[in-house]
Every structure is written in C-alpha cells, then in structure tokens.
Amino acid sequence: MSTAALLALAPARKTGRVRGIPSICSAHPVVIAASLAMGRARGTPVLIEATCNQVNHEGGYTGMTPADFRSFVLRIAAEEGFDPAGLILGGDHLGPNPWTALPAAQAMAKACDMVAAYAQAGFGKIHLDASMSCADDPTPLLDATIARRNAQLAAVAEAHSPTPPVYIIGTEVPVPGGAWEEVEGLTPTAPEAAITTANLHRQAFAAEGIAAAFDRVVGLVVQPGVEFGNENVVAYDRPAARGLVGCLSELPMLFEAHSTDYQTPQALADLVQDGFGILKVGPGLTFALREALYGLDHIADVLFPDRPSLRGAMESLMQNKPQYWAKYYHGTPLHQHLQRHYSYSDRIRYYWTYPAAQTAVADLMALFGDMDIPEPLISQHLGAAYAEVMTGQTGRTAPALLRAAVARALVPYFDACVSDA
Missing domain, CATH: 3.20.20.70 (Aldolase class I)
Known part of the structure; x- marks a missing residue:
C-alpha cells in the first residue's frame, strides 16, 4: 500500500x-x-x-x-x-x-x-x-x-x-x-x-x-x-x-x-x-445499494408472492433498535417512515450488519438465485439498469443488478478524478 x-x-x-x-x-x-x-x-x-x-x-x-x-x-x-x-x-x-x-x-x-x-x-x-x-x-x-x-x-x-x-x-x-x-x-x-x-x-x-x-x-x-x-x-x-x-x-x-x-x-x-x-x-453509495435491494424486493413481490419482504424486515429492525435514527428523523409517523427508508442521509446503512438484516437480504437473494429476471420487471423497478441490461453491459441476475447499482453511483467519481482538462 x-x-x-x-x-x-x-x-x-x-x-x-x-x-x-x-x-x-x-x-x-x-x-x-x-x-x-x-x-x-x-x-x-x-x-x-x-x-x-x-x-x-x-x-x-x-x-x-x-x-x-x-x-x-x-x-x-x-x-x-x-x-x-x-x-x-x-x-x-x-x-x-x-x-x-x-x-x-x-x-x-x-x-x-x-x-x-x-x-x-x-x-x-x-x-x-x-x-x-x-x-x-x-x-x-x-x-x-x-x-x-x-x-x-x-x-x-x-x-x-x-x-x-x-x-x-x-x-x-x-x-x-x-x-x-x-x-x-x-x-x-x-x-x-x-x-x-x-x-x-x-x-x-x-x-x-x-x-x-x-x-x-x-x-x-x-x-x-x-x-x-x-x-x-x-x-x-x-x-x-x-x-x-x-x-x-x-x-x-x-x-x-x-x-x-x-x-x-x-x-x-x-x-x-x-x-x-x-x-x-459514502451514504450516496449505500443509498444506491438500498435502492437496488428495494427494487429487487418489489420484483420479488411479483414473482414470489406471500413471502416476507425485505422492506418489512428492515422496518421492524429499525423500530426495535431506533438509536441510529430517532434523534435525526422528525415529523409525523409517515414522514419518519419515509426518512427511515429513503432519506439521503441513509441512516438505514447502520442496520445492514445486523443479523436480522443480513438474513433478510440473504433470503431475498436466495429466492432469485442465478435466474434471469424478466426485462419488463427490471424496467419497472430497476429502471436505471434497463439500458445496461439491454446492451449486455449488466446481467439480469440479482447479484449483477445489485453490483451494477453501486457501480453506476461510482462512475461519476472515477470519471471526475482522471481528467487533465
């Protein structure tokens, strides 16, 4: 190093x-x-x-x-x-x-x-x-x-x-x-x-x-x-x-x-x-990761109905352990719910290492395995990846789509840092 x-x-x-x-x-x-x-x-x-x-x-x-x-x-x-x-x-x-x-x-x-x-x-x-x-x-x-x-x-x-x-x-x-x-x-x-x-x-x-x-x-x-x-x-x-x-x-x-x-x-x-x-x-990268996980979760709602959702598991975890968000998110119960899951500050990132969150993510990814996710569902719930999928840049599997979401957020940083203009 x-x-x-x-x-x-x-x-x-x-x-x-x-x-x-x-x-x-x-x-x-x-x-x-x-x-x-x-x-x-x-x-x-x-x-x-x-x-x-x-x-x-x-x-x-x-x-x-x-x-x-x-x-x-x-x-x-x-x-x-x-x-x-x-x-x-x-x-x-x-x-x-x-x-x-x-x-x-x-x-x-x-x-x-x-x-x-x-x-x-x-x-x-x-x-x-x-x-x-x-x-x-x-x-x-x-x-x-x-x-x-x-x-x-x-x-x-x-x-x-x-x-x-x-x-x-x-x-x-x-x-x-x-x-x-x-x-x-x-x-x-x-x-x-x-x-x-x-x-x-x-x-x-x-x-x-x-x-x-x-x-x-x-x-x-x-x-x-x-x-x-x-x-x-x-x-x-x-x-x-x-x-x-x-x-x-x-x-x-x-x-x-x-x-x-x-x-x-x-x-x-x-x-x-x-x-x-x-x-x-930092938070912008885990925000992109959370977007992709929730997009996959919505796709799972269609393909695998009647199963516990990742969104529900994360809500339960954050409600049971509010120490990372309670003093930061204010307003009505609905507003606090929106901030817990979708805030730019991305305080949900503190929860991904908890066993309950890791199990919920692992269960979601196991549902998809290495299957190719239907393109219309990618367009609907992971629209930012659609063009990459159609050109073959990104695969249609859940792991590929998850990795691609983070990479998409990284590209502007790597691009900005190599210019000699």
Missing part, C-alpha cells in the same frame, strides 16, 4: 495536470467490492476510508478494529483480483468525536489510542479531526485549540505508523454523514480562513516536534458549498467558491471535499478541476 498517489496530487496540479481521487467511505462489502473492481478495471488506486464511529480501537458500530477492517478490505481485494499495492486505507474524522460526552482530556486520550490503532494497522491516510467540543469545552472551539489537538494526534500517528502517513487537516469540518436537517444554502470557507487554518497547523506541528510531518499534509478540509440533508442536496456553486479556490496558489496542499454525495457528474468534475482533489462519498 502506497500513499504516493495522494502525495502527487498537489504537485501535479501546480504543473497543470489536474487529478483527483474518490474517497470511498463505507464498510459495506458490496460497495467495497464494486469500488475495487472499478479500480482494477481502470488501473487506478482505490482509497477506502473508515470513520471513527464505524471502526475504532473499541470496535465502533461495525464491531471492527482498524486491524479487522484492514483484513476485511484485503480479503475483498483478493476476491476481486485487486492488487493491494494500489489500495490506500484511510481513517476519517479521527479524533474525540465518539467520546465528546467525556471531558476533553479523557476524550483525547481515547482519540490518541484510536489513532495509534489506525497507524499500527497501516492506514496511510489520517484525517485529523478534533473540531468538536467535549464535555468541558466551550462551543465552538478556537481554531488554535483544534490545530493543537490535531497536532497531538498526528504525533501519535508518527510514533506508531510503520511508514510515514499523509494527513488531512481542517477546522471547518462538515458533520460526518451529512446534515441532520434540510440545508437551504451554504457559504464556502473564506480564503483567509483556509490560509489561517493551514498556518495554525504548521505552527502546531512544529510545537509538537513533528514539523517535517506537515510536508505530508495533502489535503485541507473546507466547505466548498456542498452538502446534503435528509431530503435535499445543495449543489456545487462554482462561482461562489471562486475566492476559496483562488487561495490554493498560497497553499502546499489541495482541498478535501466532504459530503459530495448526490452531486451531479458535472459538479464533481468541476470540484476536481477547482482543486478539491479528494472527493469523499
């Missing part, structure tokens, strides 16, 4: 060669498999990231430590025939976020243990994120405090990594997984704020005795003006971001864009051209 592709992004841009890389933020095996298959087919490196809540030294909501996640991804890479030399593993939002109910000293101690676990497991890209307030902190934190804590975490990574990692820094960091409510509009980060953030981190790294590590900061998290809420998406407004983009000439790194899920292909291409060289995507 090498981070060379990330280290090359900013220097390449300064010589007129614009490139980027998608950051796949998901622990779902179908999403990871589809991403690695696309990287193999295109001959490009693949960056797969785990978040602090998803994977940490205490297990996270997936039950995986960083070492477990590494083994999990490498196993899928072997199955897909992807050379692990082209795989980059990243840790996303690494900081005290899972422990903000604790005083800052305790939360940061746990964050340091987590970063050490990520570093020891060979994660080459570390997103340092101490932007959140802990129990005894003021709100919001001062940028200098965030930079100092990020540098403390970087020092831990330096001490535990088998090879020097690259870093992502920033103080204006979007909420992991998208906004909680409807987002009406966003103001891009002010250029002077971006430059100040970089300078504060340079100083903080030096104060921690790791000044040389700042040369491996490859990305700065800023707000480009893109976001998604439960029910709406804020599209990239290129003219509005012009001032922010202009300050890249004064920075040694590129920007990392979070929450790019559901942006149009043109918007993604514009982001990369404008210097947002790392495009993070």
